[in-house]
Amino acid sequence: MSAFLMAVVLRPMSVRERSDLTLAMLASGRSLDLSAVKAPTVDKHSTGGVGDGVSLSLAPLVAACGAAVPMMSGRGLGHTGGTLDKLESIPGFNVFLSPSEIVRTLRRTGAALFGQTEDIVPADKRMYALRDVTATVESLDLITASIMSKKLAEGADALVLDVKTGRGAFMRRTGDALALARSMIAAGHAGGLKVSAFITDMDSPLGNTVGNSLELAEHIALLRGRIGPDGASVRLRELVLTFGAEMLRLTGLVRSTREGRTRIAAAITDGSGLEKFREIVRAQHGDPSVIDKPERLPLSRCRGTIKADADGFVSDLDPFLVGRAAVLLGAGREKTEDKADPGAGFRLLKHAGDRVTRGEPLAEAYASDSRRLKAGTDCFRSAVRIGNRPPLRRRLIIRSLLQ
């Protein structure tokens, strides 16, 4: 297998070979059987970013609109956060669902948020362990087969892919992100899945927060319709509306993207998304009281403020360094066996393009001890550039590849 992985890295696969590898990996384990779920099923997958966490509000909103969302998520690794870590900042929330529990939760609430089980694509875990030690992680073919075999195993009808590009993304260059998106679409089609993909910007942190309970609270604010400096970021909401609309369109629950956006927006306005989230938390044994009292969510007690050291504009906020800084605060993991601190992270008070004056707070930092706080804030400072003019604005949705 090690020799095979290296061969794939050095002699890339054809589209057909890649799809065959994906299906072979899928066949190494069990797939979920969602035939008992009556609603059309659809998932979203992101290649990972900083201050992202879109799934947290997207899943309840799409479920509130009538689709069923079996969402198998991962944990943070490297500079990126993970949906499971964010969910686990809710006291009691259980991400370890068996296949029958997943089906039951989907039938009851329309969404299930869970981690990969042992019998879903066991080949991937073994292959990844070998890739990690043989310098074969970075391969379009192997990344495609790894992601898509797991997505096919979820047994859903449709999938929306968020392929991020920029310094905070796995694929830093847009061309590479586009190639990965096309590759994943083809592998999904080979497995009978409807797939749309978006190439989205990850050249600055997406939301107003980076961390586990902090991002969760931001999504609760989003579900309450609170947008702006004290609530959820406008860019975050834009991705939720875009992906949610496409998920509804792929399932056939709406006829157009516009209708989809209207439906998702309505689920925010009428509170049905928030209510759905409450149901999901309750179904997965979490404490739903945090939804009404987000101040009950864990927040680490060592706190600091990072201030602007000059007048001007935030000309850059490097998402990779912000992600690294959050890991240093304790919010992520250096190694898979590390445990993430639910209460650590940043509240971003200024974004790239904002005007600042010297001494004005740029961000608040939270950590469990002063050593971590210092390491995280020092790293955060290296991520900020203040200049005389705002940076060129990058589009949030760089490219859409719709089914």
Added chain:
Amino acid sequence: MSAFLMAVVLRPMSVRERSDLTLAMLASGRSLDLSAVKAPTVDKHSTGGVGDGVSLSLAPLVAACGAAVPMMSGRGLGHTGGTLDKLESIPGFNVFLSPSEIVRTLRRTGAALFGQTEDIVPADKRMYALRDVTATVESLDLITASIMSKKLAEGADALVLDVKTGRGAFMRRTGDALALARSMIAAGHAGGLKVSAFITDMDSPLGNTVGNSLELAEHIALLRGRIGPDGASVRLRELVLTFGAEMLRLTGLVRSTREGRTRIAAAITDGSGLEKFREIVRAQHGDPSVIDKPERLPLSRCRGTIKADADGFVSDLDPFLVGRAAVLLGAGREKTEDKADPGAGFRLLKHAGDRVTRGEPLAEAYASDSRRLKAGTDCFRSAVRIGNRPPLRRRLIIRSLLQ
């Protein structure tokens, strides 16, 4: 290591990388310390052919001329024969020498013929086991490092390489053989070894015999100066003279190739080569009486004659198929753990280019049972072509790369 091997196959190494790999493999074990051997030391290595066995007469002849020859050899595998199997057809002959026994035998007789010991390049054995199962055997870099690390571990001053080309060789094309020769020369130089190489023809069997005791007997005939249909083949003697002369020249014992040929030829004529062989056999616990009575060598009792099925010329005698046929008779090994039959093989009565009449014997075959005899003779027949004109003559020594 599996991933590394595949990477090397798909992204060939630079000369420097290849030499570094060779030296790293060498450093995985012990080298022989030949400082106690007073004579200049020199070895010959062949990439393997059919009806070859040149070492059997070459080592004693070169030793008789004053050089010391530490010759680490292998066993037959696939369609090729191995020097160790041929030596072991001498009753009692011991190829398992410890480092101190090798030095003692070299000091006493001027030659030692032995198999690879556990502590010589242990990395090679492990790497080969992985190459075998990861389809990474065929790599110029890996072949070079495997051969040359072992040759450097012998601790000799100089080396003559016989890189065979043609259908019976590992490198079928001359260009590939030349590339391998140059690669091995560079790796030898990196290890401080003097190296000359010859590209030689292996598009028909080299000698008059193919097998273990049969080839040994042919080399005893060569050492006795008996050349021709009842003795050793002219081509075999030509290689022995060529390689022997170059070995003497590299050690500085002679000043020119011509002087070297004269010295080797004299060691045949005056019987000193045969006497040296007797000493070597005695020193390695073999029965020296077989030298004077080669009929005492084992010869399998099931015998058959392969006859020409038409009048004409032997227009082809495919060495690969002849080698395969000898393995079917029992003379070689299909798998490393098989045991070679010392008495099996062919006596070749006609070579490519010889005129034949229908019914005339082409070869005699020897095997331990009739099933093997039939399999071997059937395969041999497929190796023979009889046509209206003789084939184009190929040069025996295709290219010389002298230090």
